[in-house]
Amino acid sequence: MAAVAGAAKTYRRGTHRAVTPAETLARLQPLRAAFGITRVANLTGLDRTGLPVVMVCRPNARSSAVFHGKGLDLAAAKASGLMEAIETWHAEQVELPLRLASLAELARGGGEACDVDGLPRVPGSRFHPDLRLLWVEGRDLVSGAPVWLPFETVHADATLLEAPGAGCFASDTNGLASGNTLAEATSHALCEVIERDATSLWHAGGPAGQEATRLDLDTIDDADCRAALDAVRRAGLSVAAWDITTDVGVPAVQCLVTDPGGEIGHPGHGAGCHPAREIAFLRALTEAVQVRTTYILGAREDIAHEDYDPAVLDARNRQAQALMRPAVRPRDFRSLGRFLFEDFETEVAWILDRLRAAALRQAVVVDLTRPALDVAVVRVVVPGLEGSDHHAGYVPGRRARAVRRGRP
Template structure:
């Protein structure tokens, strides 16, 4: 087992005060402090960047099918474009931490020391270049959500002629409270119609530094729906799949009894899924794999892993139009979760995670299940273009939720990559570390009791 490898990003250096790097590649902007800067900042501020009209997004629509993902560019081409920009966004180093675990699935870290959210982001993939890009794009997404430069206004929700109920954005307060709460809003657009609309800034902003002014917190801020891609459509697709995944997985806490469908991992025909399953088996890691039924008719997978040498259950989830990609995302996410705990580099790891403080009983995993071909029959769809796939997905979300998804474009370099926030009014959300495991005892209790208060059966 080898240790982590780490590389500084090219050109990375400690910035001097009042010389915040603005838009990467814009020397005039780099020499001028941004008006919104508080002292200096590692991060690129959109206010200092050239206008979006000066930089056009690339027209790349045909999908490139890669192991465990679909993209608009080959990963080597994406890295060649992204890597020179990293210092301007405050990314100082990228590290390969795969060797800190015995599984061997590539996992990378991207470090952004002056982050106002998480200073370290994780990424995974079926080969090192995909994992490296995953980590880097994760931290770039967070950077863009810390200080969006989008058009904004201040108003009451009732004064904005919204086509959705703002209380359906996972609000922490009652619907009546929004009649009195004056909020800041970003201008977004309806994904299907293109109609301008407004999204509460608190749903988007991820700058968690303290301020002197007290303000109510009406929403649970999260990175759900925050996504990036080589193109706008690719980024929106990834964001939409994430909000679908979180909505579907949240039903595991609502349904009684548990409705997940267990899979027989040995029956999965996908070569890259089988490669990950083999790595887990060779490392002595137990695997429990399931699909979660849902009204979107999409494959949404949940994976749980456990081993004697790291006796903690680590979970992952994934959604995609391609069943193999959905399962691959769940598998690699579970491996990344485990390595994140092993490295201890993520700022928000709960302090109670201490798997060696007491004897841990081996969990009762369901290791047998339905044959792969039978389980995925009728799930997902095939498309060769990103735009067509996005249109199909948007229609399905609107049919289920009753609202079209809303998109906020956060991009500062759309000629190179796009960053968006996708919001699904009416869709539920949950943290990945809250993914519940199947509990036979809970099922037995549920079958002899009425459905829990407030639980809804949505298929």
């Protein structure tokens, strides 16, 4: 594996970090103005679970102006929300050199491009080998060699819709991550792209495949997981979870939180991926709670008026209730892997080994860190993994098409 600046893990409650959330907050607070952050609001009281959720506002953002964070305590939720807002700022304000060329021109000039055939496409993609588009240089995490990526897969600037070659590949925040160190950020980014691939493949598997992956929540053996689960249940909400781990082998969990009483209409879906199964579950559960709160608040630009239409809510709740039906033979939570590492560099190396074992040969990182601001931010792209299917423009890739062909 190519060298990744690393650090030991010193914080392990609900997540793995190089420093405590309080230390992260103390470092980020003086930088809020530099990133255009005007407000950090505690939204926990909008719902009744007691699990902390925050909102972070960046009014002049070039993508979404509202970000959310979650965690087992308020400091962790604030750090989560601030880091999400800050990493997106970096992806909106990329100051790296760009190259305008076609894939054919890159090859003739001796430049190595990523496997573009493995990148998530958009409907009606314009891409062909002679189309000139913008590229940015990254680094293969396995070999350390420079690799060119379509800039569209790296930036998050929604004002660049008319950039040369735009409209070829999915442009979102998948694989964008920040951290207290470069290796911490890289680990989180790798887990996110694996999580999005796992979620898309789980959806592609259809109802029968999904039911077979249901988890028995009574077998959860981690104290923090049990405490968070109990908090949601005490609030009168129902919880279900599924093992969505793929052939990559990094534990991944899908979670659904519903309100049987119907007081709040929108079900909460969440997903998480991490070498330690308990962290994967907590990410999924706290994200599901965060999604509920997000719809209660209704402030994000990607939430439409139609999302609150009674007919739409009824259809989504019926779909959620169908998923919540008890499984015949749920899986033991302890059957998921639990792989623990003392530092992030070793963890990244293990994840890369898992990707290679699944015939995914490239993992390209672009370092978006601004040295003057000193927040580690990266974008990781793994050609061959599925993109996020959480939007209407999702185009199934090779892995999802293979799953669909194998459905009964």
